[in-house]
Amino acid sequence: MTSIASRIPVRSRVGTGILIVAALSLGRVVTDHMPGQDRHERPFTTAAKVGQTVHLRTGDVVVTKVDGGKAIATPIEADASPGLWVAIDFTWTPRADTSVLGYKVVRTTTGDTYDSLLGRNVSFCGNSIPGLPESCRMAVEMPPDRMPGAVVDIAPVFDSPGYDSLATVDLGITDETVKKWQARTDVVKIPMNTVGTGS
Amino acid sequence: MWRWAIDRPLRQVVTGIGLFLLLLTAPFGGWAKAPATATGPERFAVGKPMTLGPLELTVDRASWNTDPSNTFGPSKVGAYLLVIGHLRNSSNAMVPVGVMKDHLRLTGLTNVLASMDVTDPKENPVPPDKADYTLYNAPDTTVLSSVAPGLTYEVAYVFEVKGTTLPDRVTVDTFGYTWRKSSLDQTEMWLDRTPVGTVTVPLHEGVKHSHAPTSTP
Amino acid sequence: MTAWLRGNRWGLALVIPALLLALAANSLRLQLFWWTYKPHVATSGVQGKPVHFAEDFDDFDGHWHRALDLTVTSVTTVAAPRDPDGKPIDDARTPAEAQWVKVSMHVAASPTAVLFGCRLSLLDASGRETEYTDGNLVDSDYLPISPCIPDAHQGPVSGGPKAQGDAVEAGPRPAAYDVDAYVLTARGFRPTAVRLQWTPPRYVQIALPTT
Structure with missing residues (x-):
């Protein structure tokens, strides 16, 4: 085994080694300074209040009503919460394509999230049609002390x-x-989603 | 020296590197068996909370009955066994119970069914650690498929058993999980199921449900 | 320098194909994440004339072929939908902002072809796409899941032997049939094309005459 390495001068070999290490280090530095996944995947957020229409890329959404109480009743089942329910009504009008308002998550000031699609939470929203408003409903249960200041993220x-x-x-x-909702003795009724704002 | 090493046959070079690496492990114990870091499941008293990853479970009591609830009918093969406790989610996101389906397991019983309503005699009974529960929110007997952050639910883990011969106490094992990236597909999930605790509760014959007409709460 | 270039000419020449190969290897991502999930390959036709549409597809049972001749015979706005038996759906409370569009089709296809699970949509001049859905009217289970097959004889749900056997047992789908689909759209929506698809990226698009 008369090696190839022995034919190449030591200086050149050392130089090559340094170059490789330098290239690897540079790559490391660049990847370390690239924005992270949470940064380049972050959504384009529009903040709004109840009653204000938000123009999303693919349609318009407006939260029309916020209500709450200890127990809810849907056409499917009735649930009493160890915490409190917050019930949210909104209207979704897609602009170009038939779509479902699927992502509806309540987020507290402490960063806790309550997804309307999970657990006993309620999400009524259909395949919405371009230009045709659909009244959707959702409800999530959460601890009363985390409710003040909470927002709902909708996409x-x-x-x-x-x-x-x-x-x-x-x-x-x-x-x-929250105090008012805790004192309520009646059940918050949550109807199914309806197409159109009234027939 | 360098020249000499370079000129060795490949086999010798590889063996040499391997021996060198093995030598490097010497300060850390070499071939010696690594001591077990897990201390094994701890014995928990009834009513003491156990931390199972994001969930905190307190087992309070257990009961059995042939027909304990309005929601599901009387057992066709025996009875239902209910492990009753409190379940709290201490993380900041909803925890779907399905991803930690086996965080509670029965021990010692020989007449447990694979799950509620899987009554096929060919598949039953199963070893107790293979039996699946259905998790109910006890106050309104709705299925609890996810636990919301910060809420404490009064829960019942419902098993079905063949016959009505049951011991006067039952032992359950609990398991915890770690939230990490899966090395296979890089998605974050609850993995690494490890034993956390074991708790023995007295088992009583519970009350038969009243069959009163369901009223909306 | 020139000596160095000459000495490394083969290595340098190989750099270009290596770069191209690296790029080509990454293009798999386009195929995986984008191309196959969206309709890209159109078979076009016009109203009143049959269009032959064929595609291969995979399901849990295997790899199959689907072929049919589709004729969109008429597209009209109607007051209320009818169920598959032709009876008006009484409790279809059409909201003020909406209208119903009836799409009448004639389909010729082998009774063994899997036509279950088709998606039908209407497009207007501005590119708005309204999809047929069976669940937009609360309390209404009257509309079929698949708008392009006769509800009574839907044919097989898969190419596999079990599904094919089930379809024969249920009464095979006729080799040629007429079917109406009722699509809820926004009031004033003027369809300019009907689109029918099963497995992206292929779809059929039938242009409607401008009125």
Whole structure:
């Protein structure tokens, strides 16, 4: 084994080694300074209040009503919460394509998230048709003390709203609202979604 | 020296590197068997909370009955066994119970069914650690498929058993999980199921449900 | 320098194909994440004339072929939808902002072809796409899941032997049939094309006469 390495001068070999290490280090430095996944996947957020229409990329959404109480009744089942339910009504009008308002997550000031698609939470929203408003409903259960200041994130997608537009609507819940909801003895009724704003 | 090493046959070079690496492990114990870092499941008293990853479970009591609920009918093969406790999610996102389906397992019983309503005699009974529960929110007997952050639910883990011969106490094992990236597909999920605790609760014959007409709460 | 270039000429020449190969290897991502999930390959036709459409597809049972001749015979706005038996759906409370569009089709296809699970949509001049859905009217289970097959004889749901056997047992689908689909759209939506698809990226698009 008369090696090739022995034919190449030591200086050249050392130089090559340094170059390789330098290239690898440079690559490391560049990847370390690239924006992370949460940064380049972040949605384009529009903040709004109850009653304000948000123009998302693929349609318009407006939260029309926020209500709450200890127990809810849907046409499917009735649930009493160890915490409190917050029930949110909104209207979704797609602009160009038939779509479902799938991502509806309540987020607290402490960063806790309550996904309307999971657990006993309620999500009524159909295949919405371009130009035709659909009244959707959702309800999530959460601890009363985390309710004040909570917002709802809404996007017409099913998993992550990354890369696309997202509405963040302040639910306008205060300590007084929570007290009022806790004192309620009646059941919050949640009807199914309806097509159109009225027939 | 360098020249000499370069001129060795490949086999010798590889063996040499391997021996060198093995030598490097010497300060860390070499071939010695690594001591077990897990201390094994701890014995928990009834009513003491156990941390199972994002969930905190307190087992309070257990009961059995042939027909304990309005929601599901009387057992066709025996009875239902209910492990009753409190379940709290201490993380900041909803935890779907399905991803940690086996965080509670029965031990010692020989007449447990694979799950509620899987009554096929060919598949039953199963070893107790293979039996699946259905998780109910006890106050309104709705299925609890996800646990919301910060809420404490009064829950019942419902198993079905063949016959009505049951011991006067039952032992359950609990398991915890770690939130990490899967090395296979790089998605984050609850993985690494490890034993956390074991708790023995007295088992009583519970009350038969009243069959009162369901009223909306 | 020139000596160095000459000495390394083969290595340098190989750099270009290596770069091209690296790029080509990455293009798999386009195929995986984008191309196959969207309709890209059109078979076009016009209203009143049959169009032959064929595609290969995979399901849980295997790899199959689907072929049919589709004629869109008429597209009209109607007051209310009818169920597959032709009876008006009484409790279809059409909201003020909406209208119903009836799409009448004639289909010729082998009774063994899998036509279940088709997606039908209407497009207007501005590119808005309204999809047929069976679930837009609360309390209404009257509209079929697949708008392009006769509800009573839907034919097989897969190419596999079990599904084919089930279809024969249920009464095979006729080799040629007429079917109407009722699509809820926004009021004033003027369709300019009908689109029918099963497995992207292929689809059939039938242009409607401008009125």
